[in-house]
Amino acid sequence: MFDKLKQMFAGSAAPSRPELDAHTAATTLLVEAALADGIYADCEQDQIREILAAAFLLEPDAAERMLDQAEDLAEAAIDHHRFTKVVKTGLSEQARIALIEQIWLVALADGEKSPFEDAFVRRIAPLLGIDDRERAFARARAEETISKR
Numbered sequence: 001m002f003d004k005l006k007q008m009f010a011g012s013a014a015p016s017r018p019e020l021d022a023h024t025a026a027t028t029l030l031v032e033a034a035l036a037d038g039i040y041a042d043c044e045q046d047q048i049r050e051i052l053a054a055a056f057l058l059e060p061d062a063a064e065r066m067l068d069q070a071e072d073l074a075e076a077a078i079d080h081h082r083f084t085k086v087v088k089t090g091l092s093e094q095a096r097i098a099l100i101e102q103i104w105l106v107a108l109a110d111g112e113k114s115p116f117e118d119a120f121v122r123r124i125a126p127l128l129g130i131d132d133r134e135r136a137f138a139r140a141r142a143e144e145t146i147s148k149r
Helices: 002-011 022-035 042-055 060-076 081-090 093-108 115-127 132-147
Strands: none
Touching: 022 042, 022 060, 022 081, 022 093, 022 115, 042 060, 042 093, 081 093, 081 115, 093 115, 093 132, 115 132
C-alpha cells in the first residue's frame, strides 16, 4: 500500500526550475519593464539589445538568445520576486543601480511616460535594494540619455 502511495506521489512531483543567472534575471526585468504598459514596441526591444551588448558585452547572436530566453521567462512569470531575488544576490549595488537606469531607458524608449512603467520601477526598485533617491537619479540620467538622441 505504501509503495503505491510513493509511486503516486513520485509522479506528481513539481518540476524543478533551472537556476537562473543574474544577467538572465536582469534581462527578464528589462523585458517586463517593456511589457508593463501592455505594448512591447520594437524600439523597446532594440533598446534591450543595445543594453545587452553594452552592459554584458554580448555578441549579437548571444544577446538575441538571452533576449529570447528572457521573453519566455517574462511571459511565464507570475511575479517579479524570482528575478529580483537573483539580481539582488548576484549583482553589486552599483550594478543594480545601473539596471534601474537601464530599465528606465527601456521604459522611455518609445517616447511615452507610462504610469504603468513608472509603477513597475517603483515596485521593483526596493526589491533590488535601491532607495527612492537612487531610483530618481537613475531616471534623471536615463531621461538625459534619451534627450541626447
